[in-house]
Amino acid sequence: AEQSYYGNSMLDMMEFMRRGQAQLDLEALDNGQKLLTKYDFIVVGAGTAGCALAARLSENPRWKVLLLEAGGPESYAMDMPIAAHYLQLGEMNWKYRTEPSASYCLAMNNNRCNWPRGKVMGGSSVLNYMMYTRGSRRDYDRWAELGNPGWSYRDVLPYFRKYEASSIPDADPGPTRPGRQGPVKISYTEPRTRIADAFVRASQEAGMPRGDYNGETQLRVSYLQANVYNETRWSSNRAYLYPLKGKRTNLHVKKNALVTKVLIDPQTKTAYGIMVQTEGRVQKVLARREVVVSAGAINTPQLLMLSGVGPAKHLREVGIKPIADLAVGYNLQDHIAPAVSMLCNATSLQIREMFSVKALGDYFRGRGPLRTPGGVEAISFYALDDPKNPQGWADVELFVVGGGLQTNVALRLALGLRPEIYEDMFGDLERSNANGFLIFPMVLRAKSRGRIKLRSRRPQEHPLIYANYFSHPYDLNITVRGIEQAVRLLEEPAFRAIGARLLEKRLPGCSHLRWRSSDYWACHARHFTFTIYHYSGTAKMGPSSDPAAVVDARLRVHGIRNLRVADASIMPHLISGHPNGPVYLIAEKAADMIKQDHNYVL
Numbered sequence: 001a002e003q004s005y006y007g008n009s010m011l012d013m014m015e016f017m018r019r020g021q022a023q024l025d026l027e028a029l030d031n032g033q034k035l036l037t038k039y040d041f042i043v044v045g046a047g048t049a050g051c052a053l054a055a056r057l058s059e060n061p062r063w064k065v066l067l068l069e070a071g072g073p074e075s076y077a078m079d080m081p082i083a084a085h086y087l088q089l090g091e092m093n094w095k096y097r098t099e100p101s102a103s104y105c106l107a108m109n110n111n112r113c114n115w116p117r118g119k120v121m122g123g124s125s126v127l128n129y130m131m132y133t134r135g136s137r138r139d140y141d142r143w144a145e146l147g148n149p150g151w152s153y154r155d156v157l158p159y160f161r162k163y164e165a166s167s168i169p170d171a172d173p174g175p176t177r178p179g180r181q182g183p184v185k186i187s188y189t190e191p192r193t194r195i196a197d198a199f200v201r202a203s204q205e206a207g208m209p210r211g212d213y214n215g216e217t218q219l220r221v222s223y224l225q226a227n228v229y230n231e232t233r234w235s236s237n238r239a240y241l242y243p244l245k246g247k248r249t250n251l252h253v254k255k256n257a258l259v260t261k262v263l264i265d266p267q268t269k270t271a272y273g274i275m276v277q278t279e280g281r282v283q284k285v286l287a288r289r290e291v292v293v294s295a296g297a298i299n300t301p302q303l304l305m306l307s308g309v310g311p312a313k314h315l316r317e318v319g320i321k322p323i324a325d326l327a328v329g330y331n332l333q334d335h336i337a338p339a340v341s342m343l344c345n346a347t348s349l350q351i352r353e354m355f356s357v358k359a360l361g362d363y364f365r366g367r368g369p370l371r372t373p374g375g376v377e378a379i380s381f382y383a384l385d386d387p388k389n390p391q392g393w394a395d396v397e398l399f400v401v402g403g404g405l406q407t408n409v410a411l412r413l414a415l416g417l418r419p420e421i422y423e424d425m426f427g428d429l430e431r432s433n434a435n436g437f438l439i440f441p442m443v444l445r446a447k448s449r450g451r452i453k454l455r456s457r458r459p460q461e462h463p464l465i466y467a468n469y470f471s472h473p474y475d476l477n478i479t480v481r482g483i484e485q486a487v488r489l490l491e492e493p494a495f496r497a498i499g500a501r502l503l504e505k506r507l508p509g510c511s512h513l514r515w516r517s518s519d520y521w522a523c524h525a526r527h528f529t530f531t532i533y534h535y536s537g538t539a540k541m542g543p544s545s546d547p548a549a550v551v552d553a554r555l556r557v558h559g560i561r562n563l564r565v566a567d568a569s570i571m572p573h574l575i576s577g578h579p580n581g582p583v584y585l586i587a588e589k590a591a592d593m594i595k596q597d598h599n600y601v602l
């Protein structure tokens with residue numbers, strides 16, 4: 001038996017290396033391309049939006065398209081779902097941090113929240129937890145009501161269905177049914193811990209119907225729908241570009257290429273190219289038709305400001321001549337979820353045990369825990385402010401991770417938790433291998449707004465990030481109610497059956513407050529202000545009559561010709577769910593609008 005174990009292990013390792021090499025070979029197909037001096041379209045950033053956009057624009061064989069990415073190739077190891085936390089520790093992460101605050105992220109080193117972002121082919125779709133949600137229909141209807149024709153749920157539904165390749169067997173079959181043929185895979189994940197089963201059942205026992213939260217009604221509990229297929233993360237790079245590698249000669253992809261400026265003629269206010277730092281030098285590349293910025297909600301405002309598009313006063317402060325005075329970098333939104341730690345008698349995911357050759361072998365055979373997307377297993381949506389309305393607009397989401405903060409060292413590091421707080425809260429649990437889980441109450445429609453500012457005019461320098469969590473009183477209030485909803489679930493029979501209970505440990509900074517009181521939970525939230533990484537809104541879409549708008553409903557930058565933004569930055573309000581899917585929607589719609597505007601009709 002021992003012999004066959006080692007024999008299999010060797011084969012599994014070889015298989016791992018074979019798959020890794022096959023992927024690198026694909027990625028290497030881009031490397032031989034020599035940059036032209038001029039393209040029809042230049043897309044900045046190969047993230048969720050950028051890959052989709054470049055693939056769609058280059059469908060016209062007559063257009064030459066250049067996709068520029070600051071990071072390097074995606075690798076096979078990144079695509080193992082459970083590796084998600086670890087990726088935040090590597091160079092494929094921009095490793096942003098918010099400015100220190102006295103009112104949030106108090107349990108984190110220097111009171112700064114870590115804000116990871118993908119710096120790699122596929123962008124944040126390579127770092128993310130693969131949770132797939134469309135959000136509420138009301139989100140899109142609100143976008144349209146704000147003066148953005150074409151963005152109501154009815155209007156955008158065909159775009160969801162265009163990119164989706166859902167294999168969810170019990171998806172809502174009604175008019176909102178998912179697409180089955182698109183490039184972006186969506187499936188249920190396995191294996192499931194008993195904890196996830198208990199969460200789904202306890203939610204039902206508390207009155208929440210089970211069903212498809214991406215269907216007609218969002219207020220449902222369900223196992224997670226995820227961007228995973230064949231045990232593999234389905235990044236935007238894999239979805240849109242891998243099928244084209246080496247085949248689409250009019251699409252050039254350049255990695256390790258940092259765009260430092262969009263070139264805009266100050267007289268005609270027309271974008272005509274970019275400056276890019278690559279292979280040790282800075283060069284100019286021209287755009288015959290348009291530059292599209294898809295650098296994500298932190299880098300897009302940074303790049304626009306570096307190029308003279310932004311708040312004139314702030315640009316002058318850092319020595320940049322303004323070309324268009326627009327509210328770039330304002331309207332920054334995010335989702336936070338101050339996770340609550342529970343203990344239980346059911347076996348939770350013990351990450352330490354996962355990194356073995358056996359686990360790898362199981363993974364190749366379609367088994368085992370390496371397939372879980374970072375441990376997130378099930379999810380539910382509540383309209384706490386409108387509880388009687390079955391069609392309500394969700395304001396809180398709960399999701400469950402079948403392991404505790406103590407079961408995964410990478411999670412602690414990724415969050416930047418202060419070592420002394422970690423030791424106080426979780427040290428004993430880690431040493432005793434205690435079984436536990438986390439419920440994350442995610443606040444879906446926060447009213448606080450943050451801001452991105454330039455630290456300097458150097459493109460290599462990280463911008464300043466002010467998250468401003470809880471600056472609006474609604475946000476702390478709804479956060480506390482979300483936590484209380486999570487804790488209430490523990491009373492349900494399904495959770496009782498696995499001995500689920502709150503971790504009875506007070507945060508050192510909150511020990512003066514009555515245990516489990518709302519003041520205690522507010523203090524908990526100010527300490528464990530965990531971002532769920534949904535930064536958005538910093539190049540807001542809206543009509544020119546809206547002083548906060550940066551782009552119009554066709555995603556054209558107000559007052560500048562031949563320049564668009566297509567990524568999470570354009571969301572006027574962050575959607576009530578996880579935004580990776582909605583960013584594909586933005587990219588797909590942007591691609592169609594660009595094709596229409598340049599008279600290319602499929």
Ligand SMILES: Cc1cc2nc3c(=O)[nH]c(=O)nc-3n(C[C@H](O)[C@H](O)[C@H](O)COP(=O)(O)OP(=O)(O)OC[C@H]3O[C@@H](n4cnc5c(N)ncnc54)[C@H](O)[C@@H]3O)c2cc1C
Nearest residue numbers: 045047048049070123124128129130131259296568578580
């Ligand atoms: C850790 C983490 C977990 C998440 N979990 C989920 C989840 O489970 N479900 C979900 O729906 N969403 C999740 N998200 C959010 C989701 O992934 C993002 O909203 C989405 O990827 C944003 O897409 P984007 O195209 O706007 O930006 P990105 O995907 O971040 O792409 C921007 C790209 O531009 C590149 N770039 C930036 N500046 C430049 C420049 N100057 N020159 C060249 N290239 C540049 C970047 O390197 C990057 O590749 C998560 C995000 C993170 C970081």
